[in-house]
Amino acid sequence: MKITDISQCDIWYQALLNRAVEFTGVFFVGVKTTGVFCLSVCRARKPKRENVEFYSDLKSALDAGFRPCKVCRPTENASTAPGYIEQALALVRQTPKQRISDTDLRLHNISPERVRRWFLQHHGITFQAFQRMQRVNVALQELKAGRTTTDVAFDNGYESLSGFGYTCKKLTGSAPSESQQVILIHRFTTPLGPMFVCATGRGVCLLEFVDRRMLETEFSDLQRLFNARIIAGENEHTRQAQREVGEYFSAQRQAFDLALDTPGSEFQRSVWEKLKEVSFGQTADYQSVAVAMGKPNAIRAVASANGANRVALVIPCHRIIGKDGSMTGYGGGIARKKWLIEHEARIGSKNVTLQPLASE
Template identity: 60%
Template sequence: MLITEQQTIATYYNALVNREPSYVGTFYVGVKTTSIFCIATCRARKPKRENVEFYSEFKDALDAGYRPCKICKPTENAQAAPKQVEQAIELVKADLKQKVTDQHLREQGIAPEFVRRWFKQHYGMTFQTYQRMFRINSAFEELKKGNTATDTAFNAGFNSLSGFGYTYKQVVGHSPKTQADKQIILISRLTTPIGPMFVCATEKGICLLEFVDRRMLETEFKDLQKRLKAQILMGENAHIKALKQQLESYFNGNLTHFTVPLDTPGTDFQQQVWQCLQTIDYGETASYQQQAQKINNPKAVRAVASANGFNRVAIVIPCHRVIGKDGSLTGYGGGLARKKWLLEHEQRHRVANQ
């Protein structure tokens, strides 16, 4: 939303001039003379008051035609985990047997209230729930290797087998005894030049990559869990780590084709459409009609468009490369501003690499 209240504008401009870190993510400032937008702590030379306008969300700045500043990288740094949150996460990963309490956080100079607010805002869960998911994910991996429930409970930091069994069933949906034929979906968060994203993966491959502000994201999570008969837990596996590396290379303009394995449940027709999407070359576009013709079903234009909309793996399965027959941008789950950005990014780097 464009900020119009004069007192708020004055406050934000003062924060911009003074590079106030407490305002990072609170506003995004568009500089009219350069067509870029920044966060409060940007090191670039400060623009005059009459040459800026303020937005409450980075998507609003993108929609208004501004590009992310290459110095402060607003869509990355405003959404990345603050140092205190990163420290709290490292405490969790360092020793799964040890529950990280408010006291432990304070001993490390970390404000537990700040950590709780950040997790609630950016993950939609409490920090304690985040910890439990990591511990249960570790337990799941141990059980898969054939470890006993007793040893697994102890290694995961539980004081009793009954407490472990109860928590495990609450999180995963079944008891540790029925572990053998079950699977889980791991979820992690990452930042990109056009906003933060969630990535999910099974043992087979990536099953979801979506912007965190996508509408109906919760519905997508529920549908994915139902289709794969698995629960979503916080964590990373080799597929998620590989995708994060490939996405970094993609956004740097150095990668034009993703090789990470995918696990995308859907109908036969959806699978056909998603496979066809991956044949659109980097830096190129195609219409829904052209896609329908490629799959030898020229009358299925609307069905193709619908299948595109059900694609859960953004960017990797490049539905952003599909445009209207007249060349216009059409619907995109991440927003048309992001679609425009992605297309321009690919076209620019394609030319540069030729």
């Protein structure tokens, strides 16, 4: 939201002048004379006080029409994990089967309190809860590979089978010996802000910006449809998604190769497949999609299925615009939608036009 409290804005303006690191991501400053928005640490020449506006989040700055500064790159750096978090995560990656305690963090000059606050703010869970999910994920993968429950439990640092069983059932809803499925969730950063990717063992089932409207409803729907719990973790599909999305934003990829696992009605899935036929750098409208499906009167149903898409970018619902060329609704925000279309237009073609779809 735009901040209008003068005293607060004066404090933030002084932080901008001082390039105060502690304000990174706390506010975003829009510069009216250049049309860009920046972080507090931006090295660019400082604007006059009367030429700036302050926002509490990058989405509001984008919605106000400001574009990201090329010097401080706010959409990337505001959401990048700070150094102490990267250190903590490195410890987890080095010893994924062991619990990193507060004492271990302090031995590496990392404040457990700061780590805990960051995880609560960005993941909604503590660092220790995050570790438990990671360890359970590793254990489940080993169980699926054929190892015994006893070997897996003690090898992953659990002091007893009952302790392993309790933790596993609490997080996944099932005992280790039972056939079970979990949905893994991983957070990563893009130039338009952080995204969540969720995946089963079969493929990606969700890819959304973290501030997407109705995101909690999407999580609930996935858990109900798959009869599975969402826990923090990674697998080959989440890692591939992060890699390919990075390539997309860096103009190195125009088509995705991800395996998808997208529950939905037969009609919804047919719409999503048709959306994937809208080429990179092109757009379509709801009516053209309906006609291509052989259902010219199903425009509202197509729009509803488009809105129910949980896999942004890969199933490119952002390429669907109004028949008159207007920017229709988008879960990630109209500003992001416009940015994505212009990004693809610059790379894929010089002009964005309505692309006819093949009729079925």
